[in-house]
Structures are given as C-alpha cells and as structure tokens.
Amino acid sequence: MSDIKESPRIAVCGVGAMGLDIIRVLHSRHANIVAGIVRPGSDKAGRHLGELAGVPGLAVPARADAERALSDARPDIVIVTVSTYLDDAQYEIFSSAVRAGANVITLAEEMLHPFATDNGLARELDALAKRHKVTVTGTGHQDAYWVNLISVLAGSTHDLGSVTGRLSWNVDDFGPTLAELQRVGTTAEEFTRWLGSAERRPTFTYYALHTLAEVIGLTPLGPAETTTEPVIAQRDTHCGVLGTTIRQGRLLGYVDTDVLYTKEGVRLSISSQGKVYEEGETDYNEWNLTDSDGNPTLHLRNSDVQSAHTTCATLVNRIPDVITARPGIVTIAELPQLRYWTGLHHA
Amino acid sequence: MSDIKESPRIAVCGVGAMGLDIIRVLHSRHANIVAGIVRPGSDKAGRHLGELAGVPGLAVPARADAERALSDARPDIVIVTVSTYLDDAQYEIFSSAVRAGANVITLAEEMLHPFATDNGLARELDALAKRHKVTVTGTGHQDAYWVNLISVLAGSTHDLGSVTGRLSWNVDDFGPTLAELQRVGTTAEEFTRWLGSAERRPTFTYYALHTLAEVIGLTPLGPAETTTEPVIAQRDTHCGVLGTTIRQGRLLGYVDTDVLYTKEGVRLSISSQGKVYEEGETDYNEWNLTDSDGNPTLHLRNSDVQSAHTTCATLVNRIPDVITARPGIVTIAELPQLRYWTGLHHA
Structure with a gap:
C-alpha cells in the first residue's frame, strides 16, 4: 500500500x-x-x-x-x-x-x-x-452511474425487490465502426440472423451489474443473462456518422438487457440502448427500485449525461x-x- | 469498536x-x-x-x-x-x-x-x-439525498464550480403545527415582519451543506448563510392540514436557501421549499453541478421522494x-x- x-x-x-x-x-x-x-x-x-x-x-x-x-x-x-x-x-x-x-x-x-x-x-x-x-x-x-449512485440509493430503502436501470447513448456520437457494430441500417431479418450466429462478448453493463451486486452485498445465482432487441425506425431517420438515411422499418440500433438474479431474491437489470437518435432525444441514465411486491419505491435520473x-x-x-x-x-x-x-x- | x-x-x-x-x-x-x-x-x-x-x-x-x-x-x-x-x-x-x-x-x-x-x-x-x-x-x-448521492456525482466531474440542490416538501403531509411554522395563510407583510423579528435556529439543510463540504473535501470559509423567500398563492388553494383555503396573495409557505462558500472556490447551496401543494405537484430532490465558468455539467433528480x-x-x-x-x-x-x-x- x-x-x-x-x-x-x-x-x-x-x-x-x-x-x-x-x-x-x-x-x-x-x-x-x-x-x-x-x-x-x-x-x-x-x-x-x-x-x-x-x-x-x-x-x-x-x-x-x-x-x-x-x-x-x-x-x-x-x-x-x-x-x-x-x-x-x-x-x-x-x-x-x-x-x-x-x-x-x-x-x-x-x-x-x-x-x-x-x-x-x-x-x-x-x-x-x-x-x-x-x-x-x-x-x-459505470463506477458512478451504474454502480455507486445506485448502491447509495438502495441504502435508503428497507425492502429491496428489484433494481432496474435504463440508459441510452447516441450512435452518432461515435465513429462509423460502432454504427456498424450496432447494426444500424440493417433489416430486422438480417439482425435476427446476426443475433443467432454472433459470438458476442459480455456487454459493458454485464460487468457493472455484477459489481453492483457485489457493492450492495448480494450473491448472484449465476452470470447475468443478456437479451437483445432491435430498435426499428418508425420514420426515415438521418444517421450523421454514416452520412445516410435509415429507412423506416430498418434498424436504428439495438437494446441489450442484462438481468442478474440473486440468492437474496433481488433482481438486478440494466437495459442499454445504442441507436441513432431522432430530433430531441438525449442521453440519460435512469434507475427504478421496487419493493419485493414490485411496487415502485425509489427513482433516480441523470439527464443529458456526457458519458465520455x-x-x-x-x-x-x-x-x-x-x-x-x-x-x-x-x-x-x-x-x-x-x-x-x-x-x-x-x- | x-x-x-x-x-x-x-x-x-x-x-x-x-x-x-x-x-x-x-x-x-x-x-x-x-x-x-x-x-x-x-x-x-x-x-x-x-x-x-x-x-x-x-x-x-x-x-x-x-x-x-x-x-x-x-x-x-x-x-x-x-x-x-x-x-x-x-x-x-x-x-x-x-x-x-x-x-x-x-x-x-x-x-x-x-x-x-x-x-x-x-x-x-x-x-x-x-x-x-x-x-x-x-x-x-439527508445522508443519502443531500450528501452522499451528491458526493458520488461530484466524483464524476473534473471541474467543480458549484453544487446546487433544490428540494420540495408538501406542508399538507405534516401536522397543522408545521403549517403554522411554515407561515401558511399569512400575508406577505406579516411574513416580512416575522422574518425580521424571528430568532430562527439553523435549517435542516444547513447541517447537510456543511456535511457535504466535509464529504467532498472542501473547506468552508464560514458558516452557511440562509435567506428566506415567501411562496405566494397565485390562486385560491386548499390546505388540507389546516382545513381551509389559502386566498390568492397569501403565503403557501416559504423557501429557505442556504449557501456555503469554500476556500477551494466551490459554491454549495440548497433551496428547501415547504409549501401547500397545488394539484399535480410532488416532492422532488434535484441537484445541478456546474464547472468553474458556471456551465452546467451534471444533473441528478429523484422524483416522488418519500422522505419520511x-x-x-x-x-x-x-x-x-x-x-x-x-x-x-x-x-x-x-x-x-x-x-x-x-x-x-x-x-
């Protein structure tokens, strides 16, 4: 030391x-x-x-x-x-x-x-x-926004049933490589095919969820499980970083959701959305806690997060x-x- | 130990x-x-x-x-x-x-x-x-919402200029004694007279502000200073706990603002509003950080806080x-x- x-x-x-x-x-x-x-x-x-x-x-x-x-x-x-x-x-x-x-x-x-x-x-x-x-x-x-703020928040409740995070980032804030990794512009069929065949590494939020369990003092029942859902353009949407328009019906990106179950019965999850933003959308970091009956108890939101x-x-x-x-x-x-x-x- | x-x-x-x-x-x-x-x-x-x-x-x-x-x-x-x-x-x-x-x-x-x-x-x-x-x-x-969440938040910035909290509580959630202490129903003149003559103890937020400085590692230049502003009813508003209607122009309550200046140049403040709520208002806890030029950097909000x-x-x-x-x-x-x-x- x-x-x-x-x-x-x-x-x-x-x-x-x-x-x-x-x-x-x-x-x-x-x-x-x-x-x-x-x-x-x-x-x-x-x-x-x-x-x-x-x-x-x-x-x-x-x-x-x-x-x-x-x-x-x-x-x-x-x-x-x-x-x-x-x-x-x-x-x-x-x-x-x-x-x-x-x-x-x-x-x-x-x-x-x-x-x-x-x-x-x-x-x-x-x-x-x-x-x-x-x-x-x-x-x-993740140290502040996906782990420690949430642990302090959990420290102000007496009946912890679930901890659910939602966050969003704009594909246009990063390079074209990431836009491609995020499957921007592909069709739903192409996405499903890719998802079925892809050998994906753990998500960034996977590590945060296990650390959150550790900081709160919960014992995971197994590794966090990830599910992935496409975000489909509801209208033609411009993607700056690719210099192209994403047609209605094609992918703006996708959402990864990690879920971790614990021995104590507390369910931890994070949904991370990476997509091309429409007018007026901004990054956020939002957490909701419920009691063991599923009733909402505590809420925290960071708006306009500058995560870089x-x-x-x-x-x-x-x-x-x-x-x-x-x-x-x-x-x-x-x-x-x-x-x-x-x-x-x-x- | x-x-x-x-x-x-x-x-x-x-x-x-x-x-x-x-x-x-x-x-x-x-x-x-x-x-x-x-x-x-x-x-x-x-x-x-x-x-x-x-x-x-x-x-x-x-x-x-x-x-x-x-x-x-x-x-x-x-x-x-x-x-x-x-x-x-x-x-x-x-x-x-x-x-x-x-x-x-x-x-x-x-x-x-x-x-x-x-x-x-x-x-x-x-x-x-x-x-x-x-x-x-x-x-x-205050341990969670006025001190430690904010300290963690400040730990994610590199240029700390000011830390400003705003919180609100509903007079109707407490007893009639507190409604009277909060000057509900008095006139602006009565309020000014009371404020001039009152020997008030430090606010609850006063202690939190000094603790926040201590947790962040800042050195106060003196005690926090409190200013107090009335909240005037813009329309007739019902006060449940007093069983009466507060006429337009009279006090719904007041806002205490504590400000603490520090040797490091960081300004800490909290405004605590206690008033009779109008339809649709709920308790919140909101914090904004700026850099040393006054530009907004970080933001945290807890909505629908159940502070009791x-x-x-x-x-x-x-x-x-x-x-x-x-x-x-x-x-x-x-x-x-x-x-x-x-x-x-x-x-």
Missing part, C-alpha cells in the same frame, strides 16, 4: 479519444504527467502529448518503448485506455506497468469485474500485482483511491466512496 | 411518527427489538411497541424509566427520534444510552454536523462516548456502520458508503 503523494507521477498508456481527454483533464488540473506510451509502430510515437491533446506546453513525448519509458519515468500510476477486455495484449500492458512498480487504473470494462469472465489471466495479474505491491483497478462512467467525459473525470478522481488501495486487483467494490479529488482542485 | 453481530440488540427511544415507522421497518426485517423508551409521564408508557406501531406480536413494552430499561435490555444500539437539536434534553437521552454502553443512532438533524453549532455539548458527548467506547451518529434522508420513509430506512441501513465505527461522535463523512443492509434482508 503506497501513500498518496501530493502530486503522484502519472503515465498515460493509449492516446485515443479517451486517453487524450484524460490528458486534457490532468493538464487542466496541473497533475504531474511524466510519460506517454503508445503501441509499437504507432505514428504518434515521438510526438508530444501536449501537441496530440491540444494543450500547449506539455512537452512529454509519446514513446513506443513501454518498458524503457516506464523505467525512465518511474510513474506512481499508469492510466491504461487501450481496449475493453483482459486479453493477452492488455495483460502485457498491465503487467509491464506492474513490473515497473506502478499502480494501474484502466477504463477496460472487463477490469471492473475481471475474475468471473477471465479467471486465469485475472488471477495471474492479481498475483503479479501483489508481488510488486501495487494495485490494478478498472473504473469509468464522466468516464475520464471519474478515472482521474479515482487515482488517489487506487494508489492507497491494498495490492492486487482491487475492484471498485473495495474502494472508498467515489469523491472529487480536491487535492488537484485548481492546483 | 464493537463487532457487528448477526442481529444486534436494538432499543428505540421515541415513538412518534418516525419512531413507529422505524419499528415497523425493523419488525418487517426481523430485527431484534429489545426495548422501547418514552419520556416520563407519556401516556404510551406500559403499552407494547407492537400495539403502538400496528405490528401484532411485538410484545415489548414502552418504558418511561430509561436508565432501568437500558440496563435491563442491554441494547447494542439505541435509535433516538425525539427532537432536532442537541439541547440539554437530547443530551440527557444520548448520554443515558452511552453510559449504558450502547451506540446511538439518531434522526436529530443537528447531530449530522454538531460541532459547529453546539460545540460545548458536542465535545462533552464525544468525550463521554469515547470513554464508554461507543459511537454516536446522526443520519436520515427514506429517513427511517436510511437510519436502519446505517446501524451496522455505526456499531462498527470508532468511538465518539462520528459524522457520516467518516462512515463507509451508505448501502442496503443485506444482513437483515428477508431475515
């Missing part, structure tokens, strides 16, 4: 949209950015983080030689924003940081709750982190928690309540 | 509306209620808690001899729901429980943040609790936290994140 320093030495690994937003947040809060790491062969290697992120004066080069860069910079913590799942490539990155004696904080969704879905690699990484006396933690938007930004800000505010946490893979269920990092306020 | 037992021995001191709702919650969750205490001379003395709360089978008598009752029942924790402020009468109750070796959990609003407003009694009680190795904590609706009930449920869910906390007066800023007490779930 390291002590939290006034201004820890921070390295950023991955300088895509998320990594660059995090660099801008850290820079505006006068954090101590000591290294930037990109994958070998990246055309960003050698360029300065300040130039890449559009913040003049941050003369830290992006380096493709991760191990050398880490041993030169000696960061207290490495922020990793390169991918979603704990696969071999991600393991390599995490373990390089850990072997360099740095804590790791990541947006990789699987790292919110890694033991259930990739037990082998998770246990290996956990042992490695313990050996090097550092912590590895996954966080992001809250993801980056939450990660930054979690840095002191991760530096002071016990060694090993530590999920947010073990961290203290999420709070604003005042140590960096107008620093 | 006591260990949390599977089912702690619980005494309830005060059997008004809140105390009875708490007894119903505890009973429905099969908690171990071992004593009930009422003030000397109360006509409820000798009656059973089950009869008073309408839950047959709870054959625990309400006793007016507090010290004997506590020494007979040996509770692990005493729930106190008798008044708002840490005055001499409240001190007597708290200290009897503490001297009997019991932890204390209370809805008394001042106990959410007692050192600033009644330093003398608070320090005395703190020392007494430390000597007896028990904890004294104030909690309630969330007050009682939150207190019950906080029992294990208070039993395991360090000795002394411990505010919710020091407690772990509020969560549902699964130990009592369908127990």
Whole structure:
C-alpha cells in the first residue's frame, strides 16, 4: 500500500479519444504527467502529448518503448485506455506497468469485474500485482452511474425487490465502426440472423451489474443473462456518422438487457440502448427500485449525461483511491466512496 | 469498536411518527427489538411497541424509566427520534444510552454536523462516548439525498464550480403545527415582519451543506448563510392540514436557501421549499453541478421522494456502520458508503 503523494507521477498508456481527454483533464488540473506510451509502430510515437491533446506546453513525448519509458519515468500510476477486455495484449500492458512498480487504473470494462469472465489471466495479474505491491483497478462512467449512485440509493430503502436501470447513448456520437457494430441500417431479418450466429462478448453493463451486486452485498445465482432487441425506425431517420438515411422499418440500433438474479431474491437489470437518435432525444441514465411486491419505491435520473467525459473525470478522481488501495486487483467494490479529488482542485 | 453481530440488540427511544415507522421497518426485517423508551409521564408508557406501531406480536413494552430499561435490555444500539437539536434534553437521552454502553443512532438533524453549532455539548458527548467506547451518529434522508448521492456525482466531474440542490416538501403531509411554522395563510407583510423579528435556529439543510463540504473535501470559509423567500398563492388553494383555503396573495409557505462558500472556490447551496401543494405537484430532490465558468455539467433528480420513509430506512441501513465505527461522535463523512443492509434482508 503506497501513500498518496501530493502530486503522484502519472503515465498515460493509449492516446485515443479517451486517453487524450484524460490528458486534457490532468493538464487542466496541473497533475504531474511524466510519460506517454503508445503501441509499437504507432505514428504518434515521438510526438508530444501536449501537441496530440491540444494543450500547449506539455512537452512529454509519446514513446513506443513501454518498458524503457516506464523505467525512465518511474510513474506512481499508469492510466491504461487501450481496449475493453483482459486479453493477452492488455495483460502485457498491465503487467509491464506492474513490473515497473506502478499502480494501474484502466477504463477496460472487463477490469471492473475481471475474475468471473477471465479467471486465469485475472488471477495471474492479481498475483503479479501483489508481488510488486501495487494495485490494478478498472473504473469509468459505470463506477458512478451504474454502480455507486445506485448502491447509495438502495441504502435508503428497507425492502429491496428489484433494481432496474435504463440508459441510452447516441450512435452518432461515435465513429462509423460502432454504427456498424450496432447494426444500424440493417433489416430486422438480417439482425435476427446476426443475433443467432454472433459470438458476442459480455456487454459493458454485464460487468457493472455484477459489481453492483457485489457493492450492495448480494450473491448472484449465476452470470447475468443478456437479451437483445432491435430498435426499428418508425420514420426515415438521418444517421450523421454514416452520412445516410435509415429507412423506416430498418434498424436504428439495438437494446441489450442484462438481468442478474440473486440468492437474496433481488433482481438486478440494466437495459442499454445504442441507436441513432431522432430530433430531441438525449442521453440519460435512469434507475427504478421496487419493493419485493414490485411496487415502485425509489427513482433516480441523470439527464443529458456526457458519458465520455464522466468516464475520464471519474478515472482521474479515482487515482488517489487506487494508489492507497491494498495490492492486487482491487475492484471498485473495495474502494472508498467515489469523491472529487480536491487535492488537484485548481492546483 | 464493537463487532457487528448477526442481529444486534436494538432499543428505540421515541415513538412518534418516525419512531413507529422505524419499528415497523425493523419488525418487517426481523430485527431484534429489545426495548422501547418514552419520556416520563407519556401516556404510551406500559403499552407494547407492537400495539403502538400496528405490528401484532411485538410484545415489548414502552418504558418511561430509561436508565432501568437500558440496563435491563442491554441494547447494542439505541435509535433516538425525539427532537432536532442537541439541547440539554437530547443530551440527557444520548448520554443515558452511552453510559449504558450502547451506540446511538439518531434522526436529530443537528447531530449530522454538531460541532459547529453546539460545540460545548458536542465535545462533552464525544468525550463521554469515547470513554464508554461507543459511537454516536446522526443520519436520515439527508445522508443519502443531500450528501452522499451528491458526493458520488461530484466524483464524476473534473471541474467543480458549484453544487446546487433544490428540494420540495408538501406542508399538507405534516401536522397543522408545521403549517403554522411554515407561515401558511399569512400575508406577505406579516411574513416580512416575522422574518425580521424571528430568532430562527439553523435549517435542516444547513447541517447537510456543511456535511457535504466535509464529504467532498472542501473547506468552508464560514458558516452557511440562509435567506428566506415567501411562496405566494397565485390562486385560491386548499390546505388540507389546516382545513381551509389559502386566498390568492397569501403565503403557501416559504423557501429557505442556504449557501456555503469554500476556500477551494466551490459554491454549495440548497433551496428547501415547504409549501401547500397545488394539484399535480410532488416532492422532488434535484441537484445541478456546474464547472468553474458556471456551465452546467451534471444533473441528478429523484422524483416522488418519500422522505419520511427514506429517513427511517436510511437510519436502519446505517446501524451496522455505526456499531462498527470508532468511538465518539462520528459524522457520516467518516462512515463507509451508505448501502442496503443485506444482513437483515428477508431475515
């Protein structure tokens, strides 16, 4: 367990949209950015983080030689924003940081709750982190909006029967790749065929639901189950990111619903809708609790959510928690309540 | 620091509306209620808690001899729901429980943040609790809805400029005494005269605002300042609890606004509206955050809040936290994140 320093030495690994937003947040809060790491062969290697992120004066080069860069910079913590799942490539990155004696904080969704879905690699990484006396933690938007706000809300009821989340994001806010992944513009038949044949990885909300159970103190009866429903255009709808019009009757996107049943009889679920928005639609995050008879009890809504930004800000505010946490893979269920990092306020 | 037992021995001191709702919650969750205490001379003395709360089978008598009752029942924790402020009468109750070796959990609003407003009694009680190795904590609706949800929300932003809460409650949900305290039916002139002459105690939200600052990690520049505005009836409006019609131009109630400025430049405020509702109005709890330039960033809304009930449920869910906390007066800023007490779930 390291002590939290006034201004820890921070390295950023991955300088895509998320990594660059995090660099801008850290820079505006006068954090101590000591290294930037990109994958070998990246055309960003050698360029300065300040130039890449559009913040003049941050003369830290992006380096493709991760191990050398880490041993030169000696960061207290490495922020990793390169991918979603704990696969071999991600393991390599995490373990390089850990072997360099740095804590790791990541947006990789699987790292919110890694033991259930990739037990082998998770246990290996956990042992490695313990050996090097550092912590590895996954966080992001879901830490606040899909887990901890909801757990506090549940703490104000005496009869918990079900917890149901609904959230929505706009396909047009992301790239064309994601629009295709979200099956935008396909027919209902094509969608059904795809759904039947697709080997899909767990959804992002899958990990959040298991973490929510852990934070509330509920025991899952099995893994969360996912069902998927198309969202069909009721009228011709423009899709900006594909530069095309989705005809009435075709897909604007789809909704994934994860459901987790628990030993305590509490049903947890999240429906995540990703679609091309019509005029006037905005992102939201909404949760409803019922008692054990199904009567509505508590309600929480966040309107106009900026989840890309809250993801980056939450990660930054979690840095002191991760530096002071016990060694090993530590999920947010073990961290203290999420709070604003005042140590960096107008620093 | 006591260990949390599977089912702690619980005494309830005060059997008004809140105390009875708490007894119903505890009973429905099969908690171990071992004593009930009422003030000397109360006509409820000798009656059973089950009869008073309408839950047959709870054959625990309400006793007016507090010290004997506590020494007979040996509770692990005493729930106190008798008044708002840490005055001499409240001190007597708290200290009897503490001297009997019991932890204390209370809805008394001042106990959410007692050192600033009644330093003398608070320090005395703190020392007494430390000597007896028990904890004294104030909690309630404000714990979740005015402090901890907001702190988690603030943990998802990187540029915190202001935090503004708005909440509303219906005078008709409470007794006629409160309607009169809320100046229902008076003229604007009468209200202004009263406001100029009134020696008002701190508002309930005052304590929550100071606790919110503490939980976020902000340093108040001074005490929160309160301003008060009348709510004038725009049309004749029926007031159920007074059994009368409030004429257009007269007061439906008023709004208290507390503002707290902090060393970090973050402005915290809460506006609490208590008025006779018109058709279709319901209670809400709404918070808006801005960045340091005043631009809106984050938003949270709880609609149809049942604050009497969330007050009682939150207190019950906080029992294990208070039993395991360090000795002394411990505010919710020091407690772990509020969560549902699964130990009592369908127990």
